[in-house]
Structures are given as structure tokens and as C-alpha cells.
Amino acid sequence: MLKIRSTKKKKSQEETMDQHSRRRVYFSLLAALLLQLLPFSGLLLQIKPDFLLLALLFWLLRAPQVCNVGIAWTAGIMMDLVSGDLFGQNALAYALTAFLAVMYQRRLILFTVLQQSAYVFLLLLVNQAILLMLKSFSGAEYFGWVYFMPSFTGILLWYAVLHSRYSFNFMAHK
């Protein structure tokens, strides 16, 4: 009896934990969407990293029980809406990228920040390549390597954030 109660308690605790992290994930994704919505123009627009995808990848690697392929797809639909693209373009690219992230998630969390960043960089490039392919089906043109600029800035941002976070944690432990 006692055992059951304790497991129940544990379960409910876990559930609240789960809910807590769930809220955090959704909130950060919303914040990323807001960043994505900022009315940039010109050069800034060209080099603007894909904030939403970065946030998605972060949670896909850290909280795969909350953030899954479905969430990525929904975020992609939001991106389609705000960018006025064909419905499902960004969604498909995000879902495929999310799948690639989740596939190696167990291994990735054991990697160092640098190794992780390399993989995330690949994922960002894959996402853009998929988008490029989908868009060229509907008649868009390729502009040269400048198109992949957001992946480069994105990975710099990723590395900067994670690196500062780790060094911060390290300092706090000391």
C-alpha cells in the first residue's frame, strides 16, 4: 500500500515536472517565433538565423519527450503562415530535420558542445537544402551561397549560447 502511494506520488511529481518543462518549451518556442517575426530588412534579413529551428533543435535534443516531430511540424506550419509560403513547405522541412535530430539524440547528448554544434550545423544546412528543393519545385531560383548564410549565423549563435551557458555553469559550480 505504502509502495503504491509512493509510486503515485512520484508519478504525480513527475507529471508536474513534465508539465513544467512542457510550459517552458512552449514558451521558448513562442519567444523564438516572436524573434522570427521581427521586421528585419535588407542585409539583416539575409543573415538572420532561423531562431525557431534553433529553439526546436535545442529542445529536441534536451527534452525529446516534450518536443517531438509533431511539434516541429506545427512550428513549421506557423512559419508558413507568417511567411506566406505554400502551406506545408516549412512544415515538411522542419519535420524532416527534427526527425534527423531525434534519430541520433541519445548519442548527441553525450557529445561535447563542439561536436554537437557540428551536427546541428549539418541539420541547419539540411533544413535549408530541403526548403530550397521544395521552393524550386514551385519555380524559385537559387541565388548562390548567400542563401545558406542563415545556417552559418545560426550555428554561431548556437555555439555562442551553449558555450556561454556551459562556462556559466562551470563558474557557478566553482
Add this chain to the structure above:
Amino acid sequence: MDQQQAPRFFIHGPSPFTRLIVFTTLSLALMASDSKFSYLHQVRQLLVTAIHPLQFVAFSPFKLTNDVQSYFVTQQSLKNEIEVLKKKNLYQGVQLQSLVMFKNENDNLRTLLETSKAGAQSSQLAEIMYTGRDPFTHKVIVNLGATNKILAGQAVVDSAGVIGQVTRVFTYTSEVTLLTDKDLSIPVQVERNTLRAIVFGNGRNNSVNLPYLPANVDIKKGDKLVTSGIDGIYPPGLAVAIVESVNTNVRSPFAQIVAIPAAGTQNHRQVLILTSDTNNLVAKDIEKVLGADAQNPLNKKEKVSRRNHGPT
């Protein structure tokens, strides 16, 4: 009692691969239905209205800085601007006087020709909220929407010329496709010799093309292209672009003509959305001609040739 429970360590629910298959199929279906049929237009409109508060929040810091900047303008710059505007006003006033004369004359001639008179074009001032997020397309979002009675297909201009066309209308905003976009084409006329052509957006750099014109076409560098008005969307006579280069290639029977848009498609905040010209006179004239042709097909040639040279 001892229920076997999978540890929380493992991911619950369907496997990522199943999810991937489901969502890939779903997005492919969505893409197909969105591009081939227009079922999803209502859904998109609804969802965009739902996201509007988010966009408003994202837009507000930029709006705030803009407002603050415009508040703190120096007296000197204001003075200079007034000076420039005064001069401009003087020049334009003189031009306007002759315009009134020409308009009266044109009206008289049109009455003689028994064609419909040009009505005054009404317009709405819109502000560009942000440029589209896709580097592939040349689109901007403006702050007027269905609540301001904007309709898809309306022409958008600035003081220098045509900027583009409203392509999608949401509740509070609408999407304007710039004339440099690959998907936009505008029927034009060369101002010098009233030669008609169609301008297509280049999509790559800030320029437009005139394809499908023969290599010996009478278009020179510096020619001004204006709207011909035969589409019934753009009122006739608006500046569209200025020819930048004309290249002929032995391999191609067509001339490669590149033109630069007259309007500043990149550097504007405010634009005018012209109210749909339902009684566009040129379109009406064409309709009239077609109607007349149906009645007596013998006079066809004569009438068409008259229309070609008539309204400019």
C-alpha cells in the same frame, strides 16, 4: 498491483519514424492542395488573423523607435525639407495647370470619339510593415487589410511609379507582390512609340525583364515604360521602369531587355493602394470593341487599329 511501467527515460507515443511518415504525408497533401486548389485560403486567413497579435508585438519595438526618431527631428532638417517641398510644389503646380487643360481637351476628344471618360482614381495610403521573410520572393506586408476594403488585385504605387500589386488580403494586413518578383507581370507601353509589351519581374536583382520581343524591336536604353492599362488593373500612364540595357544575341531570336523599376521598391514606408478601377476606360473600350465585333465582324480591322493608337 505491480504494474509494469516503462521508465520515463523512453519516449512515449508513436516512434519518431511513424510521426515523420504521418507529418510528411500531411504536409505533402497540404502543399498539393494549397498550390493546385484554393481550399485553404479561408483557413489561412483565419490563422493569420489569430497570429496578428504576435505580429503586432514583434512589430512594436520597431514602430516605437521609428516614432521616437521621427519625433526628434532637427529644426534644420525640417527647414530643408520644407524648402525642397516648396520648390517641388511650385514645379508641380505649373505642370498641374497644363494637366487640367490636357484633361479637358482629352475629355472633349473622348466625347467626340464616344468613349467613356476617365474617372478620378481614388486611393488609400498604406504603410509597409515589413518585407517578406523569404529571400526568394519580393513581397511586402502593408497595414491595410480586408477591414479597410482592400481587394486582391489592386495596384500599389508610390510617387514615382508602380510598386506592385496586392496579392493576398488578410483581415488587418495584406501582402503586396513587388514588380521585381518573378511571378508578377505588368502590361506596359513604351512611352516614346506606344509599343506594347509585358514586363516580368527578374526575381534576382532589383530589375525587370521584357522577354519575347524580337531582336529588332524599337526599344532603346533610357526608354520609359508606362502602364498601358489594357489589363484593367493598372490605370494607364503610370511609370513602371526605365530601360537599362538592350542586348541582342545571335543564338536567340529575342532581345534581352533589362529595365530598372521607376519606383523605389526597396526604400519606402508609405505607398498608395489604388482602388480597383472597375470602370477602367481602356478595358471598357476593349469590351465595347469586342461587343461591336460580335455584331459586325467586317469592321473589325479598322476598329482595332483605331484602338491601338487611341488611348495612351
